[in-house]
Amino acid sequence: MSVILEARNIVRDYHVPGSFLKKAKTVHAVKGVSFSVEKGKTLAIVGESGCGKSTLGRILTLIDPATSGDLLIEGKKIDIAKGDLTPEMRRKVQIVFQNPYGSLNPRQKIGDILTEPLVINTKTPADERRDRAMTLLKKVGLEEKHYNRYPHMFSGGQRQRIAIARALMLNPKLLVLDEPVSALDLSVQAQVLNLLADLQDEFQLTYVFISHDLSVVRYIADEVMVMYFGEAVEYGSRDEVFADPKHSYTKTLFAATPRADVESIRARLAKKKAA
Amino acid sequence: MSLRRLFRSPEAVAGFVILGLLGAMALTAPLLFPGDPLAIAGQPLLRPFQDWALPLGTDRLGRDVLAGLFHGARTSLAVGLAAAAASILVGSVVGTVAGFAGGLVDEVLMRITDAFQTVPGFLLSLALVSVVGPSLSVVVAAIALSAWTGPARIARAEVLSIRERDYVASARVIGMHPIEIAFREVLPNALPPVLALSSVIVAAAILTEAALSFLGLGDPNRVTWGGMIAEGRAVLRSAPFLSVIPGIALVFSVLGVYLAGEGVVESTAAREGQA
Ligand SMILES: Nc1ncnc2c1ncn2[C@@H]1O[C@H](COP(=O)(O)OP(=O)(O)OP(=O)(O)O)[C@@H](O)[C@H]1O
Ligand SMILES: [Mg+2]
Numbered sequence: 001m002s003v004i005l006e007a008r009n010i011v012r013d014y015h016v017p018g019s020f021l022k023k024a025k026t027v028h029a030v031k032g033v034s035f036s037v038e039k040g041k042t043l044a045i046v047g048e049s050g051c052g053k054s055t056l057g058r059i060l061t062l063i064d065p066a067t068s069g070d071l072l073i074e075g076k077k078i079d080i081a082k083g084d085l086t087p088e089m090r091r092k093v094q095i096v097f098q099n100p101y102g103s104l105n106p107r108q109k110i111g112d113i114l115t116e117p118l119v120i121n122t123k124t125p126a127d128e129r130r131d132r133a134m135t136l137l138k139k140v141g142l143e144e145k146h147y148n149r150y151p152h153m154f155s156g157g158q159r160q161r162i163a164i165a166r167a168l169m170l171n172p173k174l175l176v177l178d179e180p181v182s183a184l185d186l187s188v189q190a191q192v193l194n195l196l197a198d199l200q201d202e203f204q205l206t207y208v209f210i211s212h213d214l215s216v217v218r219y220i221a222d223e224v225m226v227m228y229f230g231e232a233v234e235y236g237s238r239d240e241v242f243a244d245p246k247h248s249y250t251k252t253l254f255a256a257t258p259r260a261d262v263e264s265i266r267a268r269l270a271k272k273k274a275a
Numbered sequence: 276m277s278l279r280r281l282f283r284s285p286e287a288v289a290g291f292v293i294l295g296l297l298g299a300m301a302l303t304a305p306l307l308f309p310g311d312p313l314a315i316a317g318q319p320l321l322r323p324f325q326d327w328a329l330p331l332g333t334d335r336l337g338r339d340v341l342a343g344l345f346h347g348a349r350t351s352l353a354v355g356l357a358a359a360a361a362s363i364l365v366g367s368v369v370g371t372v373a374g375f376a377g378g379l380v381d382e383v384l385m386r387i388t389d390a391f392q393t394v395p396g397f398l399l400s401l402a403l404v405s406v407v408g409p410s411l412s413v414v415v416a417a418i419a420l421s422a423w424t425g426p427a428r429i430a431r432a433e434v435l436s437i438r439e440r441d442y443v444a445s446a447r448v449i450g451m452h453p454i455e456i457a458f459r460e461v462l463p464n465a466l467p468p469v470l471a472l473s474s475v476i477v478a479a480a481i482l483t484e485a486a487l488s489f490l491g492l493g494d495p496n497r498v499t500w501g502g503m504i505a506e507g508r509a510v511l512r513s514a515p516f517l518s519v520i521p522g523i524a525l526v527f528s529v530l531g532v533y534l535a536g537e538g539v540v541e542s543t544a545a546r547e548g549q550a
Contacts, residue, residue: 063444090450103441107463117449163445170449 003075004174004206005060005093006036010069012055029055031230032069037174037223042200042207044221044238046214046253052230053210054098057178060208061095074173087121094167098179100159104151110137110162111147117169136165140195157188161195168199178210193220214254218242226250280542287538293531300348308342312498316342320514334506334517344524346498351481351528354415358480359473361419366426367462367469373427374434374465375457385431388424396421400483404492411494414487418480425476426469433465467543474536478529485525500525 009032018024030052037043045053058064059071065081072078073092078085097103104113114133118124124132134144140161151159160180167175177196181189193216199205211217217224217238224241226234226249233247245251282288310316316329316339323332323340331340373384391399400417407413437443438461446456487493488501500521507517 058444061448063447085450087450090448093448095445095448097441097444099441103445105442105446105460105464116446116451120450166445 002039003036004039004073005208006070006072006075007060008034008070008072010034010056010059010071011067012052012059012064013067014055028230030059030066033225033227033230033232034069035223035225035232035235037206037208039173039206040200040204041222042209042220043223043225044209044211044217045225045227046211046217047227048212048253051227053212053227054178056227057095057176057208057210060174061093061176062090063095091121091170092173093176094170094172094174095176095178096160096163096167096180099183100156100163101183103163104159106151108150109147110149110151113151113162114147114166114169117166121170132169133165136168137162139168139199140165141191155188157184157192160184160192164192164195164199168203171203172205174206174208176208176210179212180209181216182211182213189216196220226253281538284538284541286534287542290531290534290536290538293527294535297348297352297528297531300345301352304342304345304349308339308345310342312342312346313338313496320510322514323516323520331520332516334503335510335514340503340517340520343498343503344500344521347500347503347521347524348528350411350494350497350499351484351525354411354418354484355477355481355532357415358418358422358484359476361415362422362476363426363469363473365419366423366428367430367466369423370427370430370432370469371434371457371462371465374431375438375453375461381431384427388427391421392424394421396479397483397486400487401490401492404487409487409492409494411497414484414492414494417487418483422476422479425472429472430462430465430469433468434461437461437464471536471540471543474532474539477536478532481525481529481532 010030011028011032012030014027014029016025016027033056035043045056047053055064059066062078062080062085065079070077073089076089078089108116111130111133114136115126115129118129118132130147134147137144137146142158142161142165146154146158146162151162154162160183164180180196181192184192196207197220200207207220209217209220221238224234224236224238225232226241226245226247228247228249234241234245234250241250242254245254282291304312315337317326317333317337319333319335319337321329321333321337324330325332329339329341331344333339334343369384369388373381373388399421400414403417403420404413434457443456443460446460447453451460484493484499485501485504488499489505491502491505493499493502503521504518504525507514507519507521511518
């Protein structure tokens with residue numbers, strides 16, 4: 001198995017400048033996180049709000065630089081602060097954001113949103129760009145007639161499909177999914193998760209799936225990393241982590257999530273009766 | 276924008292009627308009064324409604340007042356629109372660069388904006404015209420010189436919030452150049468509140484132009500309402516109509532621009548509140 005993504009000791013500090021009444025301070029958003037993901041697998045990153053998941057996701061997608069640590073994509077070290085980022089490297093990692101209402105430019109047509117990555121990074125002629133966009137629109141469950149519409153004409157679930165199609169335009173190896181379904185209705189969540197699973201099979205995609213929803217993680221993850229205040233407190237295969245959580249935070253996290261299987265419902269009912 | 280909603284407000288309708296009249300005057304001036312409006316047309320100081328060839332009479336030199344009024348509308352509108360366009364262009368570019376770049380660039384640009392804003396606008400215009408000399412383009416530049424700060428501030432505030440949106444991060448992920456991100460992804464979305472300022476700027480520009488012309492600093496080769504008012508001042512007691520007529524035109528134009536602008540802003544706001 002080949003490793004697509006490796007992170008070594010990633011650290012990210014935010015310097016919040018002071019003002020007249022407040023002192024400047026440093027937020028340690030990510031405090032030395034290491035992991036690796038193999039081709040075709042899904043690493044889920046779980047943790048409560050503010051623990052640094054999105055910050056890490058933006059570093060992995062080369063949006064923001066890490067304060068320190070190494071990021072290797074297909075074994076090649078990348079440091080965007082040095083500005084040595086080639087279009088080839090860019091194409092390998094793409095991202096889908098949580099909020100489908102904020103991730104598409106409201107003034108661009110879907111067609112332009114989809115073809116833009118090709119315009120910037122490749123020399124693909126216009127008709128081929130259009131063909132590829134149409135193909136992906138259909139792949140994600142939309143139709144050709146949607147090509148000329150604006151984002152406000154779509155539902156949240158449809159927008160998320162468009163965002164997924166855009167992320168796939170450049171044929172990436174790795175997709176970072178930052179809570180891609182948590183803004184959607186339950187039924188739509190299931191559809192989008194199924195779509196993601198299908199696309200992963202079809203295109204041999206590797207996923208880093210950021211979430212705070214354990215039932216989603218259980219469904220989609222091969223490996224799980226639990227973050228707590230910027231640190232990875234648990235990291236292992238899904239079954240290991242779910243069967244035998246080591247860290248006290250993970251235990252409370254699991255205990256706080258109501259389980260929906262028959263046994264746990266029975267257990268809860270029995271408890272209720274006993275009381 | 277809903278036209279029906281726009282025309283439900285009587286103020287907006289009045290504004291657009293005035294603007295329409297003004298526009299019609301400006302457009303038909305060279306057709307209805309093809310000669311030089313600065314040329315002598317009849318006996319001097321003819322009162323209005325005496326001679327139907329010169330319905331609004333003549334000034335001290337025997338120039339046709341009605342022709343002056345029409346050609347003056349041309350100047351006023353041209354200067355108002357050009358100055359507003361220039362200030363909005365400069366202001367939104369400065370505001371976008373400041374807000375998007377942040378840091379030192381932001382600091383420097385905003386201090387410059389502060390400096391321009393603290394000096395009274397009319398003094399700035401006066402200074403530029405008296406140094407460079409009066410011509411239509413200098414007058415436009417002189418007005419824009421003091422009017423760009425408002426758009427710059429609003430554009431910057433808007434950009435500060437828009438640059439954190441996910442579609443801006445997405446543009447970075449596909450490798451778009453920061454300058455392109457600033458002007459293609461951020462600026463178009465920051466523009467609506469900046470454009471809402473345009474009616475105020477046009478109205479102020481018309482007034483400033485009139486004031487400059489009144490002081491004899493307008494383009495000497497063009498008829499302007501300010502110039503006509505100044506002309507009439509010498510005979511204010513014996514022939515008040517010479518100052519009153521262009522004065523009324525000026526008041527109505529400014530009122531019309533303002534009412535129409537308010538109407539547009541309000542109907543857009545209502546639509547957004549509804550959506
Ligand atoms: N641009 C920024 N400047 C300063 N601090 C920031 C910035 N972005 C994030 N932080 C801080 O870094 C920490 C981690 O934020 P992050 O957005 O990565 O959390 P998260 O795990 O994604 O949370 P959520 O589940 O709510 O999305 C938080 O304490 C946050 O306040
Ligand atoms: Mg987040």
